[in-house]
Amino acid sequence: MDAYKSEVRDGMIVEWDVPIQMDDGLVLRADIFRPKKKGKYPAILTYGPYGKGLAFQEGYKTAWESMEKNNPDVLAGSSNLYQSWEVVDPEKWVPDGYACIRIDSRGAGRSPGFMDHNNARETKDIHLCIEWAAKQAWSNSNIGMNGISYFASNQWRAAASKPKHLKAICVWEGWNDAYRESHRHGGIACTFRKNWMEIQVKTVQHGVGDNGKRSRVTGETVCGPVTLSKEELAKNVENIWQRVLDQEMNCDWYAERTADLSKVTVPLLSAANWGGQGLHGRGNMEGFVRSASKNKWMEVHGDSHWAPFYTDYGRLLQKKFFDYFLKGKKNGWNKTPPITLQVRSPGEKFVKRHENEWPLARTVWTKLHLDTASMSFLQDPVKEQQSVTYDTTGDGVTFAFPPQKQDVEITGPIALKIFVSSKTNDADIFAVVRVFDPDNKEVTFQGAMDPHTPIAQGWLRASHRKLDKKKSLPYRPWHQHDEKQPLVPGEVYQLDVEIWPTCIVVPKGYSIALTIRGKDYEYDGEAGFLSNTKNPLRGCGPFLHDDETDRPPAVFNTDVTLHMGPKHQAYLLLPVIPKKK
Incomplete structure (x- = not known):
């Protein structure tokens, strides 16, 4: 496979467009951020369709501005050059001894292929990427997954596939049931997927090339080195919305995109949002209750879908969890109560409270x-x-x-x-x-x-x-x-x-x-x-x-x-x- 670019910048070794070959020969592309000091490190891995080279500030302008205004701790202590939608900021993880791996999913960003979200092929890709990461010279073989929404949802399916080196997952506002939580609420089609494809996904499809954005760090095209015609692009993506319209009843298509929670046994932290009606709530709670993991915790917060993940509160919670399971740190995480609730009152007021089960036994x-x-x-x-x-x-x-x-x-x-x-x-x-x-x-x-x-x-x-x-x-x-x-x-x-x-x-x-x-x-x-x-x-x-x-x-x-x-x-x-x- 072809060479990739490696450089030292902002205190990190950064490797751009690292090739990861799948079992069918297709090559996915990953950006890896890791410590300069030689050693063996755990990795936080994400796999998704939003273009790893697209800056948060450019792709999601109003969401970034809201976070900038209301959550200044997110921006503090980082150049924010490497901020990307719904994944960790490497500048706040690499200094603490983590490698951060961002993989463009099949057919997205700089990874070629046919784009078909959340299907069995994608789950297999993630499984293979986890095992690939564990074999790298800098890896301590302990891989964790962490991210929001799409980068959270696919963790349920990846965990159910049981990759040997997946040691912990942090599912931050991620649905599981493709029918009930994502595409058809109570059997009624939700138009989110139709608009999401047009606004958030097709705009960063592999092959958009020169017609799309460029990385503000590397100057490379976010959507790959080739520029395809509209007709060629259309042939490379599944029409998900038409599938939803054609399939009113639950069927194998939805089942393929829904994890068997009885097979999820890896340690997990499931973080839900009280205001996540329509996608970002039910799945986290059902995932916590119905998964087979013996080591599992649930946190529920309010506020926006994206900001709490990046705040000091969210990041330190995630890091304590991963430090325990990926580094073996004796930090007391095992004594953390199973449930942490941000109890909500009018006026956007929240009070943290620990509980032992869900639903609460004293209900x-x-x-x-x-x-x-x-x-x-x-x-x-x-x-x-x-x-x-x-x-x-x-x-x-x-x-x-x-x-x-x-x-x-x-x-x-x-x-x-x-x-x-x-x-x-x-x-x-x-x-x-x-x-x-x-x-x-x-x-x-x-x-x-x-x-x-x-x-x-x-x-x-x-x-x-x-x-x-x-x-x-x-x-x-x-x-x-x-x-x-x-x-x-x-x-x-x-x-x-x-x-x-x-x-x-x-x-x-x-x-x-x-x-x-x-x-x-x-x-x-x-x-x-x-x-x-x-x-x-x-x-x-x-x-x-x-x-x-x-x-x-x-x-x-x-x-x-x-x-x-x-x-x-x-x-x-x-x-x-x-x-x-």
């Missing part, structure tokens, strides 16, 4: 029965038959508690049981848990991607209501998504809606509410904006469900009726947390 599972007479909740079941109808193109219906008489903490997964009828043969349910202040102004948070994220959200297509009774839990229904069961217009059906886990301390005088609607939640205020998203941010970030091919108006623009009464006990199940004694 008081509280049923709030939906009552249309008061459009509120009752502690006891509704005794008389009731109903309320809403237009799915409007704002839906909202049930709200009177103001709380004392502080109430809600932390954990949420479930909603409702009974519905539709004028058509289907209906999409969007369930939003909300909090309002004493002036009846809604409390929202800086979510993973949206500055005005509600407390919690869940989704379900009524024709996907079939449950897996073995996997379902009272607080977390599990839908099979293997059989479409159309509705008979006017008939009543039971729906069990999974609402993704959350955390909120509802202060005295504030009220809890539930909105059930037929389309995505929208914040009633000024929209936010990120340069790497297509749509204005109105509460759901880029995780919208607005494709008319998947949601034809003739079916989903309809009237839906909610039914309550002795035979239809509709309720919201909340995880209320009593104070520790």
Whole structure:
């Protein structure tokens, strides 16, 4: 294979475009940052599609500016020349005795090949890259994986493939279930993937060459030395969005992109975001609970999707974990409680608290029965038959508690049981848990991607209501998504809606509410904006469900009726947390 460039700069040995040959002959390209001092070092490895040579500041301008303004500790102590989206800053890891390996995934950046995200070929590539890294002269043979989102999600699959030298993973806001968490929420297609491909991925596809960005460090083209035509580029990438539209039900395509968590046995740190509705939350919690690892920890934070990873808080947490498992440092990590929660209160306030299990053992599972007479909740079941109808193109219906008489903490997964009828043969349910202040102004948070994220959200297509009774839990229904069961217009059906886990301390005088609607939640205020998203941010970030091919108006623009009464006990199940004694 051809030579690559090696140089010493900013206190590191940096090797550009190191070739890593796969078993099918294709050569991937990696940048490696490692200590100048001779020795054997552990490595932090990442593999992904965003172009290893693209500067964070250029590719994700508004995200960088937000971090620069709100998290100055991220920029301190680094030239920030080597900052790249969702991976570690080598200038803050190499001095502590780590090698940092950034690999452009097959078909992305400076790695040639056919781009097909999260498939079995990609998982095998990562497996082979890990074993390659372990054999390098500078390696102590202990490889860890660390990174956000894409660079986190593929860790579940890589770990399940059991590479011998993968010794620890830090999955920072990374989904696992390709169907339920990434492509189809409750069976409803999420358009994020369509826009993500066009804005974040195809712009750094291998072969964009001279039509793309250049590395501000090397001056080389981020997307490889060749420049291909639009037609050639199109032939080199899988049309993921068309796959999602063509495959409404769960199938082998999604299964191939979902790790078998029972095979994940490596030590792991799973870091989730309370505001990660739509991609960056459920997978971390399910991964923690359902993985087979004997050494596993979970941390849950708030704030943006990217910043906490780079802050001193995030970096020192990651480093303590990796120091223990990759270096064998006796730093007390093994005495760290299994769960670290940043408990959330209005005003972007967080208090760190340790716990021992998830969901919390002391949870008081509280049923709030939906009552249309008061459009509120009752502690006891509704005794008389009731109903309320809403237009799915409007704002839906909202049930709200009177103001709380004392502080109430809600932390954990949420479930909603409702009974519905539709004028058509289907209906999409969007369930939003909300909090309002004493002036009846809604409390929202800086979510993973949206500055005005509600407390919690869940989704379900009524024709996907079939449950897996073995996997379902009272607080977390599990839908099979293997059989479409159309509705008979006017008939009543039971729906069990999974609402993704959350955390909120509802202060005295504030009220809890539930909105059930037929389309995505929208914040009633000024929209936010990120340069790497297509749509204005109105509460759901880029995780919208607005494709008319998947949601034809003739079916989903309809009237839906909610039914309550002795035979239809509709309720919201909340995880209320009593104070520790």
